[in-house]
Amino acid sequence: MRPHKLIPIILLASIVMLGTACKTFVVKNVNYSHQIESVLTPDEDGTVTDVRHGITFNVAPFHKKEFGENDSTHQIKEVRLIRNAKGFYFITANQFKNVYVMEPGSGSLKLKKKIKVSEEGISEPAFNMRDGVVQLVKVETNEIVSLNENGIKKNDKEEEQS
Numbered sequence: 001m002r003p004h005k006l007i008p009i010i011l012l013a014s015i016v017m018l019g020t021a022c023k024t025f026v027v028k029n030v031n032y033s034h035q036i037e038s039v040l041t042p043d044e045d046g047t048v049t050d051v052r053h054g055i056t057f058n059v060a061p062f063h064k065k066e067f068g069e070n071d072s073t074h075q076i077k078e079v080r081l082i083r084n085a086k087g088f089y090f091i092t093a094n095q096f097k098n099v100y101v102m103e104p105g106s107g108s109l110k111l112k113k114k115i116k117v118s119e120e121g122i123s124e125p126a127f128n129m130r131d132g133v134v135q136l137v138k139v140e141t142n143e144i145v146s147l148n149e150n151g152i153k154k155n156d157k158e159e160e161q162s
Helices: 003-021 060-067
Strands: 038-040 047-050 055-058 079-083 089-093 098-105 108-116 125-130 133-138 143-148 151-154 157-160
Touching (some): 047 079, 089 133, 108 151
Antiparallel strands (some): 038 079, 047 055, 079 089, 089 098, 125 133, 143 151
């Protein structure tokens, strides 16, 4: 075969190979949930690290949201963290009035929803995962609040939270 006759064959083969290389590889039905909560202790700079699940962030923005910019009376000693199947992080701590639902981004956590769960602050919060639903347990009262990324779930209905 002459070299000039091979050029169209090489071009066609290259186009076919290039076309198949550009297809996206996607794995579906991924469950991101953590079945057990992580209890994280901030370091002196306010940074928490969950080695088991590979996340590090600073709790100062949560402190400011919960207690105000200039509050020095409250100290976050432990942060409670759990992740649901859709990949949203649920974060709270002792004396928080809210659970923060955070969406992971490129090097960031973006607020998806702030869910008010107490008027005076929860003294002993804990998270559980039951049947794919995040449960906030108020240990001092044994009250269980079912949550998803949109708010509080009551009888399979979502209650909107601001």
